[in-house]
Amino acid sequence: MxxxxxxxxxxxxxxxxxxxxxxxxxxxxxxxxxxxxxxxxxxxxxxxxxxxxxxxxxxxxxxxxxxxxxxxxxxxxxxxxxxxxxxxxxxxxxxxxxxxxxxxxxxxxxxxxxxxxxxxxxxSAFEPIESFLKSDHTLKATAEKYLQLLLNGKRNQASQLILQEVEKGVAVKELYLEVFQPVQHEIGRLWQLNKVSVAQEHYCTAATQMIMSQLYEHIFNSERNGYRLVATCISGDLHEVGIRMVADFFEMEGWDTFYLGANTPIESIIRTLREQEANLLIVSATMAYHVRAVSDLIEAIRRDTTLKSVKIMVGGYPFNVAPELWQAIGADAFANNAAAAIEKANDLLRALPLK
Incomplete structure (x- = not known):
């Protein structure tokens, strides 16, 4: 208190x-x-x-x-x-x-x-921030080239690079996990270190969203599994690339996904959960000061008797920093990347009947 x-x-x-x-x-x-x-x-x-x-x-x-x-x-x-x-x-x-x-x-x-x-x-002296482009990633060279193309303003060449990887047989999921995700994190690191501008950060993010959309013919062709997902950022949170990647992963796993994007009011999220008869809500918080809004959303959902079967998963930087935070605000699960979210969702919903 x-x-x-x-x-x-x-x-x-x-x-x-x-x-x-x-x-x-x-x-x-x-x-x-x-x-x-x-x-x-x-x-x-x-x-x-x-x-x-x-x-x-x-x-x-x-x-x-x-x-x-x-x-x-x-x-x-x-x-x-x-x-x-x-x-x-x-x-x-x-x-x-x-x-x-x-x-x-x-x-x-x-x-x-x-x-x-x-x-x-x-x-105390602070620890240097390590690059997110890890040497143990299979697609590290691709990620490095993709990052440089974006930073040099060569969006079309970056797109061609990704499409060529798909043509060579690289799985879309692998591109998400080993190129898009670490590159977005790396751009954030470079901004923190004053090596790229806010304008460059915004350009790279917009370019990645555009390139992700070019892969949708490979995403929306999976056999449906009967589960429904609503994915969103909370009101006030404008960082939507991460949650969009998660929604795409679920779509590739056969879920029917309803991606609401950034800055979505609580009332709109609840209405969508009802209308779509969703099994699972995934909500992202990028900054610590967004956690309060996530907590308010969870409380509102728990008060709604029509949504008592909906499971709630959270993700984003604050939950990575404080591993117990998801439990403190009443969520059912937490995942730190798209692959982990699929695994946690399967555990949560295994016993639920399909819609």
């Missing part, structure tokens, strides 16, 4: 706390004005808001690991942009002071525990 109250206070007062923290930081570090200008203050305020969002979600989920992981990520991202670790440390200390000013003492004690846990790691 203390965690829930604290998280809600942080959510509700995040803008005010971020403003107080930013003002404190600029008083302590007046050189920031000349170093970064007006846009720097706006960015500092925005970053404080992000920190508070992640903090609130970690507290609500009772997972200090979520906030520690986020701060570690932020440290590496800022370092790659030549922003000293000291700036982040001062910013977090100012947030902590602002929390002390704005929260009741019992809630501040809870929040401070999560803040301290994350801030302690700033004193």
């Amino acid at each position: 203390a965690n829930k109250r604290t998280a809600e206070l942080v959510y509700n007062h995040a803008a005010e706390i971020a403003e107080v923290a930013t003002t404190l930081q600029y008083k302590r570090m007046p050189e920031l004005e000349s170093r970064y200008g007006k846009t720097g203050r706006e960015k500092c305020l925005q970053d404080a808001g992000y920190h508070l969002s992640y903090l609130a979600e970690a507290i609500l989920s009772e997972s200090p690991l979520l906030f520690r992981d986020y701060i570690g990520w932020a440290q590496q991202m800022l370092s790659a942009r030549n922003i000293p670790a000291k700036d982040l440390a001062v910013n977090l200390n100012c947030i902590k002071e602002a929390l002390a000013q704005r929260l009741p003492i019992e809630s501040f004690v809870v929040a401070a525990k999560y803040m301290n846990s994350a801030m302690n790691q700033l004193e």
Whole structure:
């Protein structure tokens, strides 16, 4: 109960706390004005808001690991942009002071525990982020070539590369797992390290979605197994490539899939589950601050007696970081990739009658 109250206070007062923290930081570090200008203050305020969002979600989920992981990520991202670790440390200390000013003492004690846990790691050197293009992947060379083509803006050549692999007999599932998935993760890593721009990241993602659609003649020709899946991102989550890959995997396994895409409201998800008489819902959360919306969705589904037989599987980065998080929010299962999702779904639904 203390965690829930604290998280809600942080959510509700995040803008005010971020403003107080930013003002404190600029008083302590007046050189920031000349170093970064007006846009720097706006960015500092925005970053404080992000920190508070992640903090609130970690507290609500009772997972200090979520906030520690986020701060570690932020440290590496800022370092790659030549922003000293000291700036982040001062910013977090100012947030902590602002929390002390704005929260009741019992809630501040809870929040401070999560803040301290994350801030302690700033004193240690962070581990370098390894490439997602692994040497033990059969298609590593293809993945590397595909990535370079995308980064060079050669979408058509990237498409031809993938279609040639299919013609050579490479399974579509293998291309998803060993090319599309690791390349998307690698692009995210390169952005974090300031080696690609946001525009390049968006271009690569859009190109991959287009190329995936060219493979649909190989996806939608499987014999149906009688099961129905709804796959979606929660409202507020715009990162849809991962969940789309999962939906395509289920389609290749013979499921009838209803892919709703990004940023889908809870009401629309529930209506679709009813209309399609779905056996399984898979919902993705890309950022830790999306977990609360996933939890709200699960609660809404559990309250609906017409959906009592629907199984719910979750996935996405926060659940990879905190392995017990899926249980804490009431899901039936968690999977960290498309192949694992198929296996978990078979375990969940083996005893259910077909629609």
